[in-house]
Amino acid sequence: MTAVPAARPAPSPTQEDTAAMSADVPAAAERRPLTVLQSFPEPRETTNPYVVMLRDALAAVPGTRVLTFSWRRALTARYDAFHAHWPEILVDGNGPLKKLVRQALFVLLLLRLRVTRVPLVRTVHNLELPEGISRRERVLLRWAERVTAARIRINDSTELDAGTPVETIVHGHYRDWYAAHPRRDRRPGRLAFVGQVRRYKGVDRLVEAFGETTDAGLSLRIAGRPTSDGLAERLREAAAADPRISLSLGFVPDADLVGEITGAELVVLPYREMHNSGGALAALSLDTPVLVPDNAVNRRLAEEVGAGWVHTYTPPLTGADLTGTLDRLRAEPPAAAPDLSRREWDDAGRAHVAAYRRARAALRR
Structure with missing residues (x-):
């Protein structure tokens, strides 16, 4: 694998930044909960425990509302950040027709995020794109990478390019x-x-x-x-x-x-x-x-x-x-x-919410 320079952590906002953010956000918006749409649907027995524990940790943070994924919610609901985990799932489907429909919906989602200035935050579970995907899927995932407002790495040894702000929030335990x-x-x-x-x-x-x-x-x-x-x-x-x-x-x-x-x-x-x-x-x-x-x-x-x-x-x-x-x-x-x-989940929940707020403030500036 080709070596890449270590990513620079996203800087903490200064007092001037914080004042600017407050001036840009109406008082009513400050009072309402921070709503985050996750990229996974309502959990089932086979759902990866990581995302279920993350959902619960986020929901426990005061002033935070968590939505699980559906295409209707993604395209019509009101939310302040979109958190993607394995975006390749969103452009895949059982059968050519379902896959094509999902890819069209994914395009609409990315356009909506851009128009509404909602940040896309992505957890870097894997360093490379999946093997065996189509050219169209590769193009869509590269596009999603370009519009990502912040990346979250789950161990501090991950080396990423410095093009997008990076937060480190380690993988929580399963105890x-x-x-x-x-x-x-x-x-x-x-x-x-x-x-x-x-x-x-x-x-x-x-x-x-x-x-x-x-x-x-x-x-x-x-x-x-x-x-x-x-x-x-x-x-x-x-x-x-x-x-x-x-x-x-x-x-x-x-x-x-x-x-x-x-x-x-x-x-x-x-x-x-x-x-x-x-x-x-x-x-x-x-x-x-x-x-x-x-x-x-x-x-x-x-x-x-x-x-x-x-x-x-x-x-x-x-x-x-x-x-x-x-x-x-x-x-x-x-x-x-x-x-x-x-690796306590309470800490991870608070750190994720802080990362969403920083990504949202930076994008709106």
């Missing part, structure tokens, strides 16, 4: 989200991958590395829904060849996810490219060590949470990486729970 579900007893030698099985997550390499081990006391558990039939079939073939591998290839409800993670001695996330990982934070929130690729983001996470929780390897993953990590973990188990104090 409260999973607190209601019972934990399992740890199974010695159990390695686990839990979460949606995507090609870039390298689960096939994990299976190959596990096959290099010979210890009959080791086991590998893979729980999650593959994104393609080909991935699912390859995993089934691997499991059939090694009785130590077990699979649960479907959506993993929260209660089952807690059981799968807490029942493992080590969660392995062999992503080919790892920038932000809710999977790592989910495991740490459930007091389970993780093995992840060695990079700047994961080294910073290891320093943050304390010794013994985040173990790294130099890709490609090997069987020796798996057994060596277990040996180190058993020789020096963590002395205390992971430190996730920087």
Whole structure:
């Protein structure tokens, strides 16, 4: 990946800026709640917990109103900021006709944001555009990038260009989200991958590395829904060849996810490219060590949470990486729970609201 200069954080408004903002905004507007439209619809069981926890944290901030997404709301409702998470979802659809309709609506949305001077704030979950999208989708997403008023990065190691103001609001933990579900007893030698099985997550390499081990006391558990039939079939073939591998290839409800993670001695996330990982934070929130690729983001996470929780390897993953990590973990188990104090959702909610207000004020100036 080509190196880019680190982004400059958005400057805090000065007293003169604040006075100018107040002069530009009518008194009635100051009294009404700050209304934010999120880019995700009303949550369901399968919705990413990150956005649900963000919605709840925003709603808890006094003077804030949160709307979930529908095209009717996006094009007709009154709101002060639009927060996009994975904008590629908004230009995709099941079937050519639905996709074309959504893309036309997306154009109208961007035009409406420009005419009404409503800022588009985007969380940078991924550094690159998705693979396999059409030229039209790529053009629309590039357009959205150009009109973005502020970007939010969820770890402070993310390097972005300096063209658009950047806020850093770290990914919150999952402790409260999973607190209601019972934990399992740890199974010695159990390695686990839990979460949606995507090609870039390298689960096939994990299976190959596990096959290099010979210890009959080791086991590998893979729980999650593959994104393609080909991935699912390859995993089934691997499991059939090694009785130590077990699979649960479907959506993993929260209660089952807690059981799968807490029942493992080590969660392995062999992503080919790892920038932000809710999977790592989910495991740490459930007091389970993780093995992840060695990079700047994961080294910073290891320093943050304390010794013994985040173990790294130099890709490609090997069987020796798996057994060596277990040996180190058993020789020096963590002395205390992971430190996730920087990742409280109350703090994240207030920081997001401040970011929306700064983006709105800057755009209106």
